[in-house]
Amino acid sequence: MNLLLLRSAILVAMAAPAVLLLLLAVPSLWSRPWSEEQAGWLTRAAFLAALGGLAVAGICFAAGPRQRILLRLGDWFSREGGFAFDLLIDGWSLAFAALAVGICGVVSSFSFRYLHREEGFHRYFVLLVSFVFGLELVALAGSVEALFAGWEILGLSSALLVAFFHDRPAPVDNALRVLTFYRIGDACMLTAAVLLHHWAGSDSLSLLFSGGVGRLAFLGSGRILLIAVLILAAAAAKSALLPFSTWLARAMEGPTPSSAVYYGALSVHAGCFLLLRAEVLLRSSAAACVLTAGVGLATAAYAAVVGRAQSDAKSRLCFASLTQVGIIVVEIALGWEVLAFIHMTGNICLRLLQFLSAPNILHDLRQLENDRGARLQASEEPAGPFARAIYLFALERGFLDGLIELWVERPLTRLVAGMDSLDRRLYRLPLALLGGGDEDA
Amino acid sequence: MPERLAWLLGLELFPAAVLAAYGLGLRGRPLGRLAAVCAGLLTAVSAVGLDRESFARLSIVLIPFAAFLWFLGTTVTPTTRLEDAGLARAAAACGLELAAFSTTSPIALILVWAATSALLAADHSGEHFRGARRLVVSHLGLSTILLAAGIALAACTGAGALRQTGLALVFAAVLVRKGIFPFHAWIPELFERGRIGAAARFNAPQLGAYVALVLAVPHADSWLLRSVAGLALVTAGYGALLALYQADARRACGYLFVSQSSLVIAGLEIPNRGALAGALILWVSSGIAVAGLSRAVLALEARRGRLSLDVKHGGYERMPLLAISFLVMSLAIANFPGTLGFIGGEMLARGAVDSFPALGFFAVAATALAGLAAIRMYFSLFCGKRDSGARLGLLPAERLGFAAAAVLLIGLGLAPRRLAGVLNRASSGVLEIQRTVAVR
Structure with missing residues (x-):
């Protein structure tokens, strides 16, 4: 009964953004879009349904034995096999999915006012809702195919939002560049999936995401390291870790609410979440752990230095967020998963707030100067x-x-x-x- | 639906309906055009009732696929680019392809091969297309000679090295026709200098792949299959990389065709059920996607003139349906989850890794590059400054055609069970024939 309720609640949470996506996209394509008010009600209803579903699922999970549950939704295309479409339900996945839906709900509310009468209003919401769907898939994925589908949807919606103001050439060029980096990461993830299937004969992520270190021992250290490096590369491309950090500043071309939710908050942390889930893989290879920690540390140092010289608020904020992302990756490599998750949640909420208030920065500074009764000092020129x-x-x-x-x-x-x-x-x-x-x- | 009735509807009624439509006057007369579209749809629906041995199972998929390409061509080709004779040639080519996809007779396949080549050459009559015509005649003439020689040699010699030489000649013919390295360069040239609609119509059904699968793959030695697969994979990566570099939209479409059809050929050569079924799915997906992209370029050219990819042309607001359909077709090329390309690409990569590891990784890289090239085209053709030109909107028939292509790619990507089941059984049948030949 409990499992049935959990399954139904998860399906509601997944179906709500998917249905909303169809409802928003199809009328727009036939040049008969909903009015802004109607779109607003539909979006609120869908977010509430998704959040309600996740809340019920969380209660069911907490009331049960609190063990990881693999929900089998069946094979994608073949009765004899094919791609398994499984969801892996545990504390991490439910918490991250609820955080994602909650944050996106807040951002969608903000965006209704921010993008009022903007020409791409409906396009923006279609992309935001597809992002939510993708993020839920990433959070709850129990099979490689489900994870890959979510991962790709995140990347595509992100690139299309970078190109949101597509009447200017710079956002479009930058979107293509962002997409190129994402495709590198996606290719790495697909290769890891194919290798996992080839060597382990399984698409189930429970192999990577749960159980003890010994479960992967049959693969051998070389193969584990190779899969770990590919997963790290996929995470690095999505989270703008070194050497892929260059796309982050270019992605600031989109509307501020989308920059907030993607590059300040959720998307840039998706790589961290992937590493957090795949920590069994990291634990199984000391070399992979060292490599992950090195990448995280280098990224944190790089972003901390670079962020200080940026001349616009959004770039400064995205590098500040990246600094913390680097530190979170180090925490994951050191095996401090709970700390990493708390750190991630805190960073997501803080950066979201800072990004959403960024358009007010001049007003806030003037207010600050008025309150102090003196002008703020510009930072000094570097000497030496x-x-x-x-x-x-x-x-x-x-x-x-x-x-x-x-x-x-x-x-x-x-x-x-x-x-x-x-x-x-x-x-x-x-x-x-x-x-x-x-x-x- | 009884099988005989399905064959009757699919193969007998199609030419009759097209001829009737031609009689009614296709160009500019809605009734004639409607009849032509209905003929394609009827054929597509009728093929659902087919079920025979392994190659006929392929027909269940390939006949509606060819009919859909006809439907797409007739609905979305701009009226200014339609001419009665061209449309009649297209109908004849489609009828020939439908016949080819329902037979395994070498003689019939050679005849269809030669006839479709001749139709493509006829499409490029006139002084303006002289260069393109020479290109078609030289390449497709060579490929027809190679095919006839290969089949004759393989049929006259029972087994051994001479038979394999014959099969190698058949593969060489396929390499030339499909534009696989080192014979790949004529396809982008044809797209650039010839009629893009005719080029898409000729390439999208991939008759070369069918001929390879029916006549050569079951009987060829593994070294021959591996050599062809290697060449095809190199071409897939090479074509995708060059598509990403092109400044001309037509040429980029040509390279995308080269890349995608090479992936299909590479998959067909792998003796693994998953890879073979993946290649067959990719055959359908890439055929619809790249034909759709080429037709979209043609529709845009009819409104804006020749398209350069170095410029952002704009126009998303005026044609959101075309833009989104174009994006969906690009995503199908990128094997994006939720499109048919994802099913085919993933099955191909998995199957390839099981029996030929390097091939699997090459397939992943080639797909990533091809996807980027297609999305770059989307950005260039639909993003940019607002287009102030008059009458940029799509006609209802164009809307129908492009939307149908996008819906088909997504619909089959989300619910591919029947298609995958049929093609899985077909690939098992092909492997069974291979095993029987190997035992002999």
């Missing part, structure tokens, strides 16, 4: 060559963009240009074989 070098490093965001351009983009572009030029000659080969020439070439 070392301080100047650090300042330049921070200002140029660690020269990451330049390095990527120098070491990756330019050689790759040269190579592809060469291939293209070769192709423009190669098509004449059969003409030559048949004894003809190409007069039009």
